[in-house]
Amino acid sequence: MIIETKNFGEIEINEQKIINFPAGIIGFPDLNDFALVHDDEKGAGNVHWLQSLQETGFAMPVMDPLIVVPDYNPVIDDDLFGPIGNLVDNEMLILVTLTVPKDIKTMSVNLKGPIIVNAVTRKACQVILEDKQYEVKFPIYDILNEKKEGE
Numbered sequence: 001m002i003i004e005t006k007n008f009g010e011i012e013i014n015e016q017k018i019i020n021f022p023a024g025i026i027g028f029p030d031l032n033d034f035a036l037v038h039d040d041e042k043g044a045g046n047v048h049w050l051q052s053l054q055e056t057g058f059a060m061p062v063m064d065p066l067i068v069v070p071d072y073n074p075v076i077d078d079d080l081f082g083p084i085g086n087l088v089d090n091e092m093l094i095l096v097t098l099t100v101p102k103d104i105k106t107m108s109v110n111l112k113g114p115i116i117v118n119a120v121t122r123k124a125c126q127v128i129l130e131d132k133q134y135e136v137k138f139p140i141y142d143i144l145n146e147k148k149e150g151e
Contacts, residue, residue, distance in 0.1 A: 084123035093117040
């Protein structure tokens with residue numbers, strides 16, 4: 001499948017890798033089908049994009065939360081996973097959305113609203129955590145710089 005996107009131009013999407021959000025994502029309940037893509041010019045790196053297949057101008061930057069919070073391990077009610085199937089740790093992908101404002105030093109991730117992907121069914125959901133230890137705007141600029149300097 002080939003789609004024209006705002007951020008990446010024309011890209012080819014393997015239909016076997018489409019991720020379906022049965023209930024959409026928070027704020028966009030009508031967007032159900034996405035592909036996880038990365039910027040070819042920058043390589044796979046830490047940031048990926050959740051590219052909508054229904055609204056090709058919509059793509060959200062996402063990343064693995066363990067890159068910035070190595071002990072990220074939210075407790076999520078199993079009932080929330082019903083639409084995406086049974087989850088097994090090694091068959092699950094957790095992503096968090098990334099916000100990059102004009103002042104890059106205020107870049108943050110949303111640890112309060114992770115995206116959970118069942119790698120087997122390729123179905124996903126976004127949940128809101130009750131746990132108060134996780135922030136909606138967790139600053140990551142300094143963390144990423146420290147990791148870069150350590151490489």
